[in-house]
Amino acid sequence: MGSSPFDAYITADSEITDLLSREWHRQTSTLQLIASENFTSPAVMAATGSILTNKYAEGYPGRRYYGGNQIVDEIEDLARRRLTALFGADHANVQPHSGANANVAVYQALLEPGDTVLAMRLDQGGHLTHGSPASMTSKIWRFVSYGVTPRSDDPSIIGEIIDVDNLRALAHAERPKLIVAGATSYSRQISPEIFREIADEVGALLMFDAAHPAGLIAGGSHPNPVPYADAVTFTTHKTLRGPRGGAILCREEHAKKIDSAVFPGQQGGPLEHSIAGKAVAFKEASSPAFGDYTDRVVANARVFAAALGQQGFRIVSGGTDNHQVIVDLREFDAELTGKVAQEVLDVAGITTNRNQIPDDPRSPFITSGLRLGTPAQTTAGMGASEFQTIAELMSRALRGRADESALASVRDEVAEICGAFNPYATFTTH
Ligand SMILES: *Cc1c(COP(=O)(O)O)cnc(C)c1O
Numbered sequence: 551m552g553s554s555p556f557d558a559y560i561t562a563d564s565e566i567t568d569l570l571s572r573e574w575h576r577q578t579s580t581l582q583l584i585a586s587e588n589f590t591s592p593a594v595m596a597a598t599g600s601i602l603t604n605k606y607a608e609g610y611p612g613r614r615y616y617g618g619n620q621i622v623d624e625i626e627d628l629a630r631r632r633l634t635a636l637f638g639a640d641h642a643n644v645q646p647h648s649g650a651n652a653n654v655a656v657y658q659a660l661l662e663p664g665d666t667v668l669a670m671r672l673d674q675g676g677h678l679t680h681g682s683p684a685s686m687t688s689k690i691w692r693f694v695s696y697g698v699t700p701r702s703d704d705p706s707i708i709g710e711i712i713d714v715d716n717l718r719a720l721a722h723a724e725r726p727k728l729i730v731a732g733a734t735s736y737s738r739q740i741s742p743e744i745f746r747e748i749a750d751e752v753g754a755l756l757m758f759d760a761a762h763p764a765g766l767i768a769g770g771s772h773p774n775p776v777p778y779a780d781a782v783t784f785t786t787h788k789t790l791r792g793p794r795g796g797a798i799l800c801r802e803e804h805a806k807k808i809d810s811a812v813f814p815g816q817q818g819g820p821l822e823h824s825i826a827g828k829a830v831a832f833k834e835a836s837s838p839a840f841g842d843y844t845d846r847v848v849a850n851a852r853v854f855a856a857a858l859g860q861q862g863f864r865i866v867s868g869g870t871d872n873h874q875v876i877v878d879l880r881e882f883d884a885e886l887t888g889k890v891a892q893e894v895l896d897v898a899g900i901t902t903n904r905n906q907i908p909d910d911p912r913s914p915f916i917t918s919g920l921r922l923g924t925p926a927q928t929t930a931g932m933g934a935s936e937f938q939t940i941a942e943l944m945s946r947a948l949r950g951r952a953d954e955s956a957l958a959s960v961r962d963e964v965a966e967i968c969g970a971f972n973p974y975a976t977f978t979t980h
Contacts (some may be wrong), residue, residue: 575802578913578972579965580899581940582896585874585923586734586762588791589930589973590827591834593795598793599828606819610809615944622822629829636768636836637776639799644828645812645820646796651759652812653679653730656689656757656781659811661727662689668720668754669693669730670712672938673833673906673914677759685905694724698736698908702868707926710867710908711738714748731775732759732783735905735921736872737851755780761796764873765925768835769844772872779805787872789847789925791840792831847873850924853934857941858922866907866919875922883948888917891948895920898947899964900940930973936952939967 564872582589595628602622611623611630626644633642646652661667670676674697678685681693688706696717702709721729731745742758749756758775765771767773775782781800786792801807813820832842848871855875867877879886888904895902906912907919924937932940948954 556627556790569835570724574974578773578974579968580901581964582926583902583922583924583940584792584902585903585921585925585953586785587681587923588787588788588925589767590787590791590793590831592789593834594827595791596829597620597830598822598823600826602826603821605822607822608813608819610770610813614728617816625822625826625829626820629825629832632832633797633799636832637774637782637799639776639782640802641800641805641808643798643800643809643812644795644825645817646783646798647817647821647824649677649759650785651816652783652785652796652798653669653677653757653759654965655808655811656783656800657687657691657728658815659804659807660755660757660780661691663841664692665727666694666724667728667730668694668696668717670733671697672738674908675733675736677732679763680730680732682710694726696720698867701866701908705868708738712736712740714744718748718751720788721754725752726754728755728757730757730759731779732757732761733876734762735876736762736867737855737872737874738867739772739871739874741767741776742773746778754969760784761779762788762874765791765835765840765844766844766848766872767806768790768832769841770843771844771848777939778804781934785829786828789844790831790835791929792835793824793827795828797828803811826865832917844932847924847928850928850933850937854924854937854941856924857938858944861941861945873923874905875924877920877922878918878919879920879948880918882945886948888913888919888952889915890951891920892946894957895944898943898960900944900960900967926973927971930968930971932971934966936971939963 606616607619607622611627627837629644630642669680672682678686681688696708699713730751755906756779760777761784761932763772767774783798787794851870855870862882864878864881892904902920904917904918905916909917912918
């Protein structure tokens, strides 16, 4: 498969070295359009792959259960300081191993078992941890769900956006202890003000799950929920472009409870190597260059949505305000499912994920939609003209899906574009 710059990190294990090399090749020779993925920087990877993986540090800076944490304390403090500064928050917890852990920790901190929570339904764009029957969250707390408005065929009305009237009515009827704002598959801006207003009307707490837009918020391309929410949770690896992991921001009054819910409530020893990687990412995200990047992510998504529309795909909610484009495949081809589209595009070198669209008649495993995102390929340097080309290539691959040579020709063109926009072209090992 040839060597990649990452080979330098592994010398003794040829099987893993070979697999890493092949994965490096896959990531840099095919298009990464999964909305929750990105290309993190070599600096983030170096911190994440560092000697800190050796250290046990249960507890928090200055209050650890193990010795030898003098330097780790400085690292975790630096990460917390950078993060509170980045979002203008009172308090940060950088220990959650993932976005799911961050959400469950906030529930544990702010709720008693059986309390009512109002959150977005999975098939309308919400996350599993927003009370899906498949998630343990639904067994501990009583979730009531809101969704989106019906689809509109009148171009002057935007359909498939959060149904605020229904949300307000449900809040008044159910009197939830907590309202959760935020989604995993939703291409429109979510207004933190409206959620705060409704939470205040019914005396509820507000959690904003910013797993997807965290980077757009840090870059100034999206409104900041921190002034409005009791707690903001997010992942560090999506638009924020850091290592895999989660984090929580909260008001001072909730800080102690949230820290205790993360450790010892949810987790054991923190991953200090990931926390160092998070600190690097928070610094990167505070630079003006990152704001330029997130503006381009959004601009590219708008171009991509329009170009896909021209190819005959119906765009859910009629367009995008963020990094996502959600495609309803039924108008392009009534027979084409999300599952088949994802598989065909994989053969053509275009990596996507199938996704249910609002009121999808097909199951979550089959689906009628695809969720696409611009963060990763924008990091690699792609712009409007590349995203227009990608829309054409997707259309060609899906129309020609029975024809192996059509798929091979798309794959060749994809490899050519990817070769010109390698995110790690300047990567060097020291
Ligand atoms: C991705 C996501 C999560 C979970 O993040 P993981 O790190 O995969 O656990 C939680 N909430 C939302 C809205 C997400 O999109």
